[in-house]
Amino acid sequence: MARRRKGLGDRRVRHDHAYRRAKAEGKVARAVYKLEEIDRSFRLLRPGRRVLDLGCWPGSWLAYAAERVGPDGLVVGVDLRAVEIPLPPHVHTAVSDVTTLDPTALVERFGAFDLVASDMAPHTSGDRGTDQHRSEALAFAALRLALAVLRPGGHFVVKVFQGPRFSALLGDVRRAFSEARAVVPPSTRAASREQYLVGRGRRARLPDDLAPA
Numbered sequence: 001m002a003r004r005r006k007g008l009g010d011r012r013v014r015h016d017h018a019y020r021r022a023k024a025e026g027k028v029a030r031a032v033y034k035l036e037e038i039d040r041s042f043r044l045l046r047p048g049r050r051v052l053d054l055g056c057w058p059g060s061w062l063a064y065a066a067e068r069v070g071p072d073g074l075v076v077g078v079d080l081r082a083v084e085i086p087l088p089p090h091v092h093t094a095v096s097d098v099t100t101l102d103p104t105a106l107v108e109r110f111g112a113f114d115l116v117a118s119d120m121a122p123h124t125s126g127d128r129g130t131d132q133h134r135s136e137a138l139a140f141a142a143l144r145l146a147l148a149v150l151r152p153g154g155h156f157v158v159k160v161f162q163g164p165r166f167s168a169l170l171g172d173v174r175r176a177f178s179e180a181r182a183v184v185p186p187s188t189r190a191a192s193r194e195q196y197l198v199g200r201g202r203r204a205r206l207p208d209d210l211a212p213a
């Protein structure tokens, strides 16, 4: 009999090492280890940096980024849901749909960002094709917004469930940043199909089709 891949309905998959570690260390969500691992590999965060966190609820990336950038930095988080955990004063959060955000208003209020990080995920429908399509649409929206609010030289991280538009997305990240990589952080669940694309160093001159309007 063919062995079934274990899904998130399986408690052993949901409650794996990263989950138990996050619980033991009092972290808001296990997702924090993925950002930490990516940050360690690509050196994205340092004191004084300005970070835009897309899909920030419940707030583990916000808390991590706030600590790394320190009080001289800035962290702005946006999600469809309100963040409820206590965070330091250099963190600002807003309830909003990222796909409708006005980049000009963001830059006018906060200035250009050094890092845009998106951990956005759609509500899972149970249909793999639909979920991939929605995840890729969110990743493209995150890239569009990032290219409009990042300073030249700034960095980008985006989560995506790999589907048919994955190569096009990676191609766009390659054209917009001087270094582009697809990574699966070690703390990702074995059953997960998610990857993160990392773009380092936003090019000062973007290709016409990627340049903000």
Ligand SMILES: C[S@@+](CC[C@H](N)C(=O)[O-])C[C@H]1O[C@@H](n2cnc3c(N)ncnc32)[C@H](O)[C@@H]1O
Residues within 6 Å of the ligand: 028, 029, 031, 032, 054, 055, 056, 057, 058, 059, 060, 061, 062, 078, 079, 080, 081, 096, 097, 098, 099, 119, 120, 121, 122, 123, 138
């Ligand atoms: C995996 S969670 C993020 C976890 C977060 N990085 C953390 O460490 O706590 C994905 C989030 O994406 C948000 N999201 C999905 N679509 C969105 C959209 N269009 N605009 C804003 N947030 C969105 C969801 O509400 C959800 O809270």
